[in-house]
Amino acid sequence: MFKKIEGGVCAPKGFRANGVHCGIRKNKIKKDLALIVADAECAAACVYTKNLVKGAPILVTQKNIENGFARAVIVNSGNANTCNEGGEEIAQQMCRLVEKHTGISAEDVIVASTGVIGQKLSIEPIANGMKELVGGLGNNSTAAAEAIMTTDTVKKEIALEFVIGGKVCRIGAICKGVGMICPNMATLLMFVTTDVNISPEMLQKALSADVVDSVNMLSVDGDTSTNDTFAILASGLAGNEKIDSENTDYSLFCTALHEVTTALCRMLAKDGEGATKLLECRVSGAKNKTDARLAAKSVISSDLFKSAMYGCDANWGRVLCALGYSGADLDVRKIGVAFRSAGGYLSVCKNGMGMDFSEEYAKTVLSADEISIEVSLNDGDFEATAWGCDLTYDYVKINGDYRT
Amino acid sequence: MFKKIEGGVCAPKGFRANGVHCGIRKNKIKKDLALIVADAECAAACVYTKNLVKGAPILVTQKNIENGFARAVIVNSGNANTCNEGGEEIAQQMCRLVEKHTGISAEDVIVASTGVIGQKLSIEPIANGMKELVGGLGNNSTAAAEAIMTTDTVKKEIALEFVIGGKVCRIGAICKGVGMICPNMATLLMFVTTDVNISPEMLQKALSADVVDSVNMLSVDGDTSTNDTFAILASGLAGNEKIDSENTDYSLFCTALHEVTTALCRMLAKDGEGATKLLECRVSGAKNKTDARLAAKSVISSDLFKSAMYGCDANWGRVLCALGYSGADLDVRKIGVAFRSAGGYLSVCKNGMGMDFSEEYAKTVLSADEISIEVSLNDGDFEATAWGCDLTYDYVKINGDYRT
Numbered sequence: 001m002f003k004k005i006e007g008g009v010c011a012p013k014g015f016r017a018n019g020v021h022c023g024i025r026k027n028k029i030k031k032d033l034a035l036i037v038a039d040a041e042c043a044a045a046c047v048y049t050k051n052l053v054k055g056a057p058i059l060v061t062q063k064n065i066e067n068g069f070a071r072a073v074i075v076n077s078g079n080a081n082t083c084n085e086g087g088e089e090i091a092q093q094m095c096r097l098v099e100k101h102t103g104i105s106a107e108d109v110i111v112a113s114t115g116v117i118g119q120k121l122s123i124e125p126i127a128n129g130m131k132e133l134v135g136g137l138g139n140n141s142t143a144a145a146e147a148i149m150t151t152d153t154v155k156k157e158i159a160l161e162f163v164i165g166g167k168v169c170r171i172g173a174i175c176k177g178v179g180m181i182c183p184n185m186a187t188l189l190m191f192v193t194t195d196v197n198i199s200p201e202m203l204q205k206a207l208s209a210d211v212v213d214s215v216n217m218l219s220v221d222g223d224t225s226t227n228d229t230f231a232i233l234a235s236g237l238a239g240n241e242k243i244d245s246e247n248t249d250y251s252l253f254c255t256a257l258h259e260v261t262t263a264l265c266r267m268l269a270k271d272g273e274g275a276t277k278l279l280e281c282r283v284s285g286a287k288n289k290t291d292a293r294l295a296a297k298s299v300i301s302s303d304l305f306k307s308a309m310y311g312c313d314a315n316w317g318r319v320l321c322a323l324g325y326s327g328a329d330l331d332v333r334k335i336g337v338a339f340r341s342a343g344g345y346l347s348v349c350k351n352g353m354g355m356d357f358s359e360e361y362a363k364t365v366l367s368a369d370e371i372s373i374e375v376s377l378n379d380g381d382f383e384a385t386a387w388g389c390d391l392t393y394d395y396v397k398i399n400g401d402y403r404t
Numbered sequence: 405m406f407k408k409i410e411g412g413v414c415a416p417k418g419f420r421a422n423g424v425h426c427g428i429r430k431n432k433i434k435k436d437l438a439l440i441v442a443d444a445e446c447a448a449a450c451v452y453t454k455n456l457v458k459g460a461p462i463l464v465t466q467k468n469i470e471n472g473f474a475r476a477v478i479v480n481s482g483n484a485n486t487c488n489e490g491g492e493e494i495a496q497q498m499c500r501l502v503e504k505h506t507g508i509s510a511e512d513v514i515v516a517s518t519g520v521i522g523q524k525l526s527i528e529p530i531a532n533g534m535k536e537l538v539g540g541l542g543n544n545s546t547a548a549a550e551a552i553m554t555t556d557t558v559k560k561e562i563a564l565e566f567v568i569g570g571k572v573c574r575i576g577a578i579c580k581g582v583g584m585i586c587p588n589m590a591t592l593l594m595f596v597t598t599d600v601n602i603s604p605e606m607l608q609k610a611l612s613a614d615v616v617d618s619v620n621m622l623s624v625d626g627d628t629s630t631n632d633t634f635a636i637l638a639s640g641l642a643g644n645e646k647i648d649s650e651n652t653d654y655s656l657f658c659t660a661l662h663e664v665t666t667a668l669c670r671m672l673a674k675d676g677e678g679a680t681k682l683l684e685c686r687v688s689g690a691k692n693k694t695d696a697r698l699a700a701k702s703v704i705s706s707d708l709f710k711s712a713m714y715g716c717d718a719n720w721g722r723v724l725c726a727l728g729y730s731g732a733d734l735d736v737r738k739i740g741v742a743f744r745s746a747g748g749y750l751s752v753c754k755n756g757m758g759m760d761f762s763e764e765y766a767k768t769v770l771s772a773d774e775i776s777i778e779v780s781l782n783d784g785d786f787e788a789t790a791w792g793c794d795l796t797y798d799y800v801k802i803n804g805d806y807r808t
C-alpha cells in the first residue's frame with residue numbers, strides 16, 4: 001500500500017528545502033539552519049510540547065498558523081531560543097528574514113529552534129546565512145535534516161508514495177531527537193510535508209490523533225523538552241478530491257501518516273543519546289487502550305530495565321516491576337513476558353512467574369541491536385507499542401557536559 | 405531538642421536485634437538475614453509500595469499487623485520472594501521460624517525480603533541460620549542494618565533521644581536502598597523502633613503523614629520497587645502518658661520521626677546506586693504544598709539534570725525544563741534558581757532568565773558531594789524538599805548485570 005521513495009520532505013509535490021551552516025554553532029562542519037518552503041499556500045497543523053516552559057518560537061508559530069495555513073518552516077539548531085531575553089522578537093525576526101528573501105509572508109512561517117536553553121540567540125548569523133540558504137533551495141531534504149540535528153548521530157528522513165482516489169500522493173518527513181525526549185503531544189522537532197489535498201481542520205485532526213500512538217509513545221529519558229514541535233504542511237498538489245470529512249480517503253491518509261511517524265519514532269529511539277539498542281515494547285491483552293499505552297511506556301521508560309538491556313541481562317523482574325507501577329489496571333497472575341530479536345525468541349515469564357531459561361541463549365537474544373519486549377496482560381483485547389532505548393555510559397557522558 | 409545517640413533500632417528500650425549470613429547470598433562475608441525483636445507487645449504501623457506487583461512478604465505482613473500490634477521483624481536480602489511460586493507460604497514459614505526460636509507468635513511478626521525478583525526463595529538456609537540469629541540477639545542494630553543491604557555501599561542507621569512529658573524517649577531506625585528507589589507511600593525497607601507510648605491508631609497516623617514529606621520525596625531512579633515496606637514498632641517502655649490524640653506530645657513524636665526519616669532519606673540518596681553526589685532540591689514560593697512537592701521531585705528525578713550534576717555542569721536550563729513538565733502550577737517568568745554547596749553559592753536564573761556567571765566558580769560549587777538546588781517560584785508561601793543523586797556510569801554498570 002505504501003512505497004518507500006527518496007526525497008524526504010521534498011518528495012511531495014510543491015516543496016523545496018535546504019540546510020546550511022550559518023555560524024550559530026561554532027563547529028563549521030555542522031549545519032545549523034534549515035528551511036522548507038512550499039510553492040503554494042498549504043493547509044498546516046501543529047502540536048507542541050505540554051511543558052509550561054515553552055520556547056519562544058512556539059509562541060510565534062502558534063500565532064502564525066492560527067488560520068490553518070502556512071508556506072514555510074525555518075529552524076535553527078545550536079540554541080533553543082528559550083528562557084532568554086527577547087526570544088519572541090528574535091523568532092519573529094527569523095520569520096521576517098524568510099519574507100525578505102523568499103517573498104513568503106512572515107505570518108505564513110513556522111519557526112522552531114533547538115539547542116541550549118537560556119542563552120541569547122543572535123540574529124546576525126541567521127541574517128548572514130539567508131542568501132546561501134534560500135539560494136540553495138531545491139531537492140535538499142537531506143541538508144535540512146542535517147541542519148536540525150543536535151546530539152543526533154544520524155539524520156532522520158523518510159518518504160512514502162501511496163494512492164488516494166486514483167491519484168498518486170506522497171508524504172515526506174524529517175526530524176531530530178535525541179535527548180530530552182519524552183514527548184507529550186509532540187516530539188522534539190518533526191516536520192512532515194505532503195501533497196495530499198486536505199482541509200486544515202482534517203489535517204489537525206489527523207495529526208492530533210496520530211501523536212497519541214506515535215511520538216507520545218516514545219521515551220529516551222523521560223524529560224519533556226521545552227521546544228517540542230511537530231508540524232505538517234499539505235500542498236494539495238496531488239490533485240485528489242479534497243479530504244474534508246472522516247471518509248475512507250481520510251483513513252488512508254492517517255495510515256500513511258502513521259507509517260511515517262512510527263518509522264521516525266523507531267529511528268529516534270535507536271539514535272537515543274548514548275543508545276546501543278532500540279527497545280520496542282508491545283503490550284497486548286489490556287483491558288483498554290489507555291492501560292495498554294501506560295504499560296508499554298512504563299517498561300521502556302524504566303532506567304533499571306534500560307540498564308539491564310544495555311547489559312544483555314534478561315532481568316524480566318524489571319519488566320514486571322515497571323508494569324506494576326505503570327498505573328495500568330492489570331492482574332499480575334496473568335502476565336506473560338517474552339523477548340524477541342534477530343537472535344531468537346525467549347519466553348521468560350508466564351502467569352506472573354518466572355520460567356526456566358538458558359542464560360546463554362538469553363544473551364544471544366539480547367545481544368541484537370533491536371529488541372522487542374512482548375508483554376501479554378491476558379486480560380482484554382487492547383494493545384499498544386512504545387519505543388525507547390537502553391541506558392548507557394554514553395548517555396551520562398553526553399549529558400554530563402552538554403553545554404561545552 | 406533531639407540528641408543523636410548510638411544503638412540504632414536497639415537504642416529504644418525493649419528492643420534487641422541481630423544479623424547473620426545464613427546462605428541465601430553466595431558471598432559469605434555478606435550478611436543476609438536480620439531480626440529485630442521486642443521484649444513486649446508493640447503498637448505497630450506499616451506503609452507499603454503502591455506497585456501492583458507486590459512481594460509475597462507484604463501480603464503476610466499486612467495480615468499480621470491488621471490488629472495494630474507486632475513484636476518482631478524478620479528480613480532477608482538476596483531474594484525478593486516476589487513473582488515466584490509459593491512465595492506467600494515461604495514468608496509464613498519465616499514467621500513460624502521466629503515463633504519456634506523466640507516464642508513470639510508467628511502472627512506478631514513483620515516479614516520482608518529484598519533482592520532479585522522471580523526466583524524461588526529456599527527456606528533451608530533461613531531455617532539453618534535461625535539458631536545463630538536468635539542466639540546473638542542483643543545490642544546488634546549494626547548487624548541487622550548490614551544484613552538488609554543489597555547494592556548499598558554503607559549501612560544506614562540512626563537513633564535520637566528526646567523528652568515527652570518529662571520522660572526520656574528514644575527512636576531508632578535502620579534502612580536500605582539504593583536502586584529501584586522512587587517510593588510511593590514507603591521506601592524500599594525502613595524499620596523504626598521507639599519506646600514512646602502511643603496507640604496503634606496514632607502511630608499509623610504519624611507514619612502515614614510522615615512519608616508524604618520524607619520517603620515519598622526521594623528518588624534514585626524513578627522505579628517504584630515491588631517490596632517497599634516501612635514499619636514502625638513502639639514498645640511504650642519510655643513510660644510517657646500514652647499518646648492517643650493529636651496533642652502536643654503527638655506533634656513532638658511526629659517531629660522526632662521526621663528527623664529520623666529525613667536523615668535516612670539523605671543517606672539513601674547519597675548512597676543511590678552509582679551516585680557520587682547527594683542532590684537536595686528545595687522549592688519555595690509555591691502556590692500550595694502539592695505544587696511544591698511536584699516541582700522539587702521533578703527536578704531531582706530528571707536524568708538530564710542528574711547527568712549534568714555528575715559532570716559539574718551548571719546547566720540550569722535542565723532545572724527549568726523539569727519544573728515546566730512537573731505538573732506544578734507555576735509562572736516561568738517568576739522562577740529563580742541557585743546552587744549551594746560547601747563550595748559556595750551561585751545564582752544562575754532570575755525571572756525565568758539566565759544570569760551571567762563564572763563557569764570556573766560554577767565548577768567549584770558543583771564539585772562538592774552535596775548540592776542544594778534552590779528554586780524560588782515566587783508565587784506563594786509553600787515549600788518542599790526532595791532528595792536524589794547524580795546519574796553516573798556506575799548506575800548503568802550496576803544495573804547492566806544486576807543478577808550475576
